[in-house]
Amino acid sequence: MSTENLADSVNAAEPVAQAPEQKRSTRDQLLDATGALMTENNTTSVSFGEISAKSGVNAALIRYHFGSKQGLLEALLERDAGDNYEAMHKLVHTDWDPVQKMRLHIHGVIRLYQRVPYLNRLLIALQSESDTDIARYIMDRFTTPVVEAERAILEQGVAAGVFRPTDPILFHFSLIGACDSIFHSRSALLELVGVDMIDDKLRDRYAEHVANLLMNGLRSEPEEAKPAG
Template structure:
């Protein structure tokens, strides 16, 4: 038992190093194509450790998504349970999605990759940890908003696609920043500005009685 406890911190450290190296590589590119040798070089660890801890590169990518999902979905579940208006929940949620993509711009690309190109078990796991909780949360927020008279009747699935797509694209298309915004990289100021912008766009379509210009 003592030997197992002594080895555990080293195991966690190696896993974290591999997670961080993989996340950094994925954040630097607009695809999820990353090789075992690149991960090994960035992490400073032997690529054999990836197979030892995760079984394969796909296993590492799935574990990385699980780590992101644990935090993001816990925050979302807490938000849905708050005793606040649905409009406020949706605004907070939009800011939360953009914060997640700002920290981990590869997330949505990796989700899509794992669902479409990975094996059935991994695909089902990604749907379980990300898609299902998100749709459940959207359904709860929309139902609350309609009951409060704040939202018009909406399809939660359609709203999910609209919100997630809008929030994610600026991170997916970061290569276009010099042309669109005259920037070389996303900054904290731009992140905040984009969160406000997406919220304004969404709420013009969500609210039961959108505010009219004078």
């Protein structure tokens, strides 16, 4: 599969963006402001006052729409990542070969992290700072489906003889670590590359680089020939 075709397939596998509303609702304005602050400040720690100032919406309406700051963060996570799971499920169940599937998955995850650079830190914050039931919900809704999709593609690759047996948990942390590292390291990017934001061209270069590293690690090696006799 060529790079152009791969990019086209990644776009096809992602949810179709909805046309923007003529006027954003108060709820959407609050979510937009929260996400923008997390991206601009490179942190998931934002206050009601900051969100109110950024959105132009009275801070009291945060509790009205979301109940609490945690409710706001859960709604932000659902908005930012929720729609991607259907596309991921469809990818797993296509009849494409496992190598193509895994490349598409890696590219898709990195595209998501470009749009939502705070995603992993938001997941960690909600899982570590929430009560047990909410933390379990976050795990079951957002983390486990990704791991299970990766597990399925890895198993398909092993069955096809193109992947070696690989621990899906370790693979998952390798991929998410590669995503979170570059999108969280704006100061290092500025020093090393001269940019503090990743554009589409750099994102695609990085996605292909990560895909090559991980796919080379997954490749099944032919058995060594045994000596005669």
